[in-house]
Amino acid sequence: MDIDELKGRLGTELWAVEFEIEKGLVRRFVQAVDDPNPRWQVTAPPTLVLTVGIDQIQQWQASVSPSATLLHGGTELECYQPVKVGDVIRASVAVAGVRERPGKMGRMLFITLETSYTNQRQEAVARSRQLVMSY
């Protein structure tokens, strides 16, 4: 996919993934962060949804910029309601912006991906914007 093709697809869903917020997943997340808040026994930490489908994002980014180094520029998260352990979250990913800029390591590509997260009741639970860069 080249930059013009990406620009032509702004706002349309690229793909969606579905994830069950399993107890073990939440436990591994809070252990990795070292966040022992007892609240996370029933509710997922708000930043956990950001990892839903992160692997797919990177594989896609690698397909757009083959053999490039992938970096993360920024994250914006908006939470509408808490994600509970046991919820099934659907993450729908779209391109919200694309730009190119020369950098010290060569051409740098900046892509903003917007993800909408809904639960098993089709309720919106969160929305995120991730700025990903490759060079």
Add this chain to the structure above:
Amino acid sequence: MAEQVYFEDITEGGEIDPLAKLPTTRQLVMWAGASGDYNPIHYDKDYALGRGLSGVVVPGQLVCAFLGQMVTDWMGERGTLKKLSCSYKGMNYPGEAITCKGKVLKKLVADGEHCVECNIWAENARGEKTVTGSAVVILPARS
């Protein structure tokens, strides 16, 4: 856990209790497994060096989770996190201290909700801000 903080207790310019972290390579491996972020710059030193980095780097999103932890610890059980944003400005390396900090920017009541807007950031051991961002939380009110 600290005592519940109320909207009335907050003053603009007040500080959020800082959170100290010391990420290790082990923690980075745990994070890769938990998050599904398998970017080799976070675990393969040779790869990272070949890409112009000084070594493996701490994932920005892990620092974002640290900042989220600082905010959710501070807002207490009855607080709600509405927004969190992070800009990854500089690299953090495993074995180096990270301190998460925050300051209350503004408090306001909107749609009957008691909102507090904060600036948040992460500093490395040299006091450089490697991640900067903001957070909006809703706190319970006494009245």
